[in-house]
Amino acid sequence: MVVTIRAARIGDAAAIAAVQRASWFAAYEGIIAHDIIDEFTAPDDGARMRQTFRARPWQHTIVAVADVAGPGPAAIIGYASFGPERDVLHGSWPYELTSAGVAGQVAELYAFYTDPGWWSTGTGRALMERVLRDTARLDFAEIVLWVLEKNARARRFYERAGFTADGAVNMIDGLGGVPEVRYRRAAS
Numbered sequence: 491m492v493v494t495i496r497a498a499r500i501g502d503a504a505a506i507a508a509v510q511r512a513s514w515f516a517a518y519e520g521i522i523a524h525d526i527i528d529e530f531t532a533p534d535d536g537a538r539m540r541q542t543f544r545a546r547p548w549q550h551t552i553v554a555v556a557d558v559a560g561p562g563p564a565a566i567i568g569y570a571s572f573g574p575e576r577d578v579l580h581g582s583w584p585y586e587l588t589s590a591g592v593a594g595q596v597a598e599l600y601a602f603y604t605d606p607g608w609w610s611t612g613t614g615r616a617l618m619e620r621v622l623r624d625t626a627r628l629d630f631a632e633i634v635l636w637v638l639e640k641n642a643r644a645r646r647f648y649e650r651a652g653f654t655a656d657g658a659v660n661m662i663d664g665l666g667g668v669p670e671v672r673y674r675r676a677a678s
């Protein structure tokens with residue numbers, strides 16, 4: 491079995507949405523109310539993801555594709571989205587970009603998910619290596635991300651990937667008032 495990382499295509503939207511839904515339920519049950527997870531990730535044919543891609547032309551999305559041995563199509567098993575830093579602390583969804591983001595100095599990892607059936611197989615690590623390579627290639631100096639304070643698994647993953655919490659905290663009112671914390675590292 492080989493996992494390939496490539497740029498996402500608009501036709502990947504439904505598969506990306508399915509990874510997001512499975513991953514949200516596996517990681518966020520007990521942190522975010524079940525009904526909110528269900529509503530935010532309600533199954534569709536990828537329309538919500540396509541809308542996000544179109545509304546955010548500055549966003550880069552990459553996917554991890556498993557070339558599963560045997561019959562059947564290759565499967566999208568993870569994805570990551572990144573781009574200029576958003577001003578999460580001084581606005582509301584979908585957020586303006588910060589001046590450091592617009593200037594191309596600070597990038598942000600907007601989304602980072604792998605399918606729960608593939609956790610701990612190196613897929614997240616392969617996606618992260620590509621994110622860091624791409625943000626360095628685009629000349630960003632730094633990259634930040636926001637992660638739910640209680641998402642211990644992801645926080646451990648990011649810390650092993652060289653990110654450090656910088657002390658910033660944001661309350662996500664739209665998800666029922668859950669805190670998220672900011673991490674950062676050099677984009678290299």
Ligand SMILES: CC(C)(COP(=O)(O)OP(=O)(O)OC[C@H]1O[C@@H](n2cnc3c(N)ncnc32)[C@H](O)[C@@H]1OP(=O)(O)O)[C@@H](O)C(=O)NCCC(=O)NCCS
Nearest residue numbers: 517602603604609610611612613614615637644647650651
């Ligand atoms: C967090 C997440 C993306 C990690 O993906 P993954 O595919 O399981 O990651 P990997 O298989 O590459 O990581 C395997 C292990 O290597 C570790 N690792 C990752 N990068 C590493 C590095 N650079 N150096 C050393 N170890 C590393 C990980 O901590 C992990 O350890 P564990 O198995 O003991 O937990 C995945 O668990 C996920 O999608 N979680 C739910 C969604 C989520 O929380 N996303 C973050 C939103 S902010």
